[in-house]
Every structure is written in C-alpha cells, then in structure tokens.
Amino acid sequence: MDESTDKVLAGEEMAYQYLTFEVGQERLAVSISDVKELIEVDTITPVPMMPEFILGVSNLRGTVIPILDLAARLGRAPCQLTKNSSIVLVEHPMAEGIQLIGMLVDEVNEILEIGADHIQPTPSFGVDIRHDFIQAMGRVGEEFIILLDIHHVLCSEEISALEQFGQQVGNYPEQESLKGKRDEISTHITRVLCRQDLGSGI
Numbered sequence: 001m002d003e004s005t006d007k008v009l010a011g012e013e014m015a016y017q018y019l020t021f022e023v024g025q026e027r028l029a030v031s032i033s034d035v036k037e038l039i040e041v042d043t044i045t046p047v048p049m050m051p052e053f054i055l056g057v058s059n060l061r062g063t064v065i066p067i068l069d070l071a072a073r074l075g076r077a078p079c080q081l082t083k084n085s086s087i088v089l090v091e092h093p094m095a096e097g098i099q100l101i102g103m104l105v106d107e108v109n110e111i112l113e114i115g116a117d118h119i120q121p122t123p124s125f126g127v128d129i130r131h132d133f134i135q136a137m138g139r140v141g142e143e144f145i146i147l148l149d150i151h152h153v154l155c156s157e158e159i160s161a162l163e164q165f166g167q168q169v170g171n172y173p174e175q176e177s178l179k180g181k182r183d184e185i186s187t188h189i190t191r192v193l194c195r196q197d198l199g200s201g202i
Contacts, residue, residue: 014115017032018030018138019088019108020112021107021108021109022109026146028146029145030090034150039060041081041086042058044057045057053068053078065100066099067101068154070104074129086105092150092154114138118140120139120144121136123137129146132152133152134148135147
C-alpha cells in the first residue's frame with residue numbers, strides 16, 4: 001500500500017487521518033495529505049482590492065504565501081488574533097503548479113484517525129457552512145467534526161488572482177512517507193501547544 005496517502009489500516013478497517021483545529025466555537029478538520037506544515041502568525045502585508053477573507057501575503061523563508069482568514073471564508077466573523085492563533089499551510093493546485101496558501105485558524109488541536117465507517121455524508125440540514133465546502137462528516141465518539149473539502153474552500157477567482165504574488169512550485173520532491181509526514185506535523189503541533197502553554201503563564 002502507498003504510504004504517501006492519508007490512509008492507514010487500523011486492523012481490518014481503513015482509517016483516514018485529519019488535522020483538527022478550532023474556527024470560532026467549532027472544531028473542523030482537513031485531510032493530513034493537504035497539509036504542508038504549521039507556521040506562526042507573522043507579518044501579513046495587505047493586498048488592495050481583495051475581499052475580507054484574504055488577509056494578504058506573508059514571506060515564508062523567501063516564498064510569498066497568500067494568507068486567508070478561514071472563519072471569514074466560511075462566512076463567519078473574522079478570526080481574532082490570540083496567542084493560540086496559527087496558520088495551517090496547505091498545498092493547492094493552480095494553473096501552473098502547486099501554490100502554498102496559509103489558512104488562519106483560532107487554534108490547532110491534533111491529528112485524528114477516523115475510520116471509514118465513521119465518515120458520513122453531509123446532512124441536508126443543520127450545517128451552517130456551504131455544502132460544497134464540506135467533504136463529509138467524521139464521527140469521533142459522540143462528536144461530529146466537519147471535514148472540509150479544502151480544494152473547494154480555496155477555489156475562487158480572488159485566490160487565483162493572488163497567484164501572481166506567490167512563487168509557483170512546478171515539481172515537488174517525492175512525497176515523504178505517511179509516518180514521516182505525521183511525525184513532522186506532530187512536531188509542529190507540539191511547538192504550537194508549547195508556545196500556548198508558555199503564553200498562558202504570562
């Protein structure tokens with residue numbers, strides 16, 4: 001089995017891995033295979049004539065990254081920056097390659113494995129997020145977590161217009177193994193959570 005995907009075997013059951021985070025008062029998730037890394041909130045340069053959910057661009061190790069407010073993108077009140085705020089860096093296919101895009105979230109939680117039999121279709125009612133933004137619903141214990149379809153969330157003319165501000169990546173190195181990717185992102189999560197714990201003592 002190809003370990004570069006976000007699928008793992010749990011006994012005889014297929015499971016999928018998701019990075020979970022807080023947006024407003026709700027816990028959401030994206031497939032771990034879409035996540036590049038987690039970064040701290042740094043200087044964000046506004047871009048004129050952009051909608052409210054696009055905060056601007058930020059420089060990450062010499063690469064210009066568009067940053068969007070995920071809460072605002074989902075039609076909610078804009079995210080309020082706190083010591084827990086983080087940027088989830090995701091890979092988004094564009095016309096000329098892969099574009100890295102940062103999503104501002106209120107707080108990063110953890111990586112969860114959700115069994116295939118615990119993933120259910122989006123209900124026709126009771127969800128206040130656009131249905132095309134939702135991939136499915138994941139059941140964890142008694143809780144249901146919205147699994148975002150990140151490619152639909154990021155697909156818009158406004159985001160495409162930011163392509164000129166980013167460095168287009170034509171060819172990525174061969175993807176690392178699932179375990180390596182999980183460990184790398186877990187390390188980032190640990191750093192974020194440690195930063196939050198240190199901040200709470202100030």
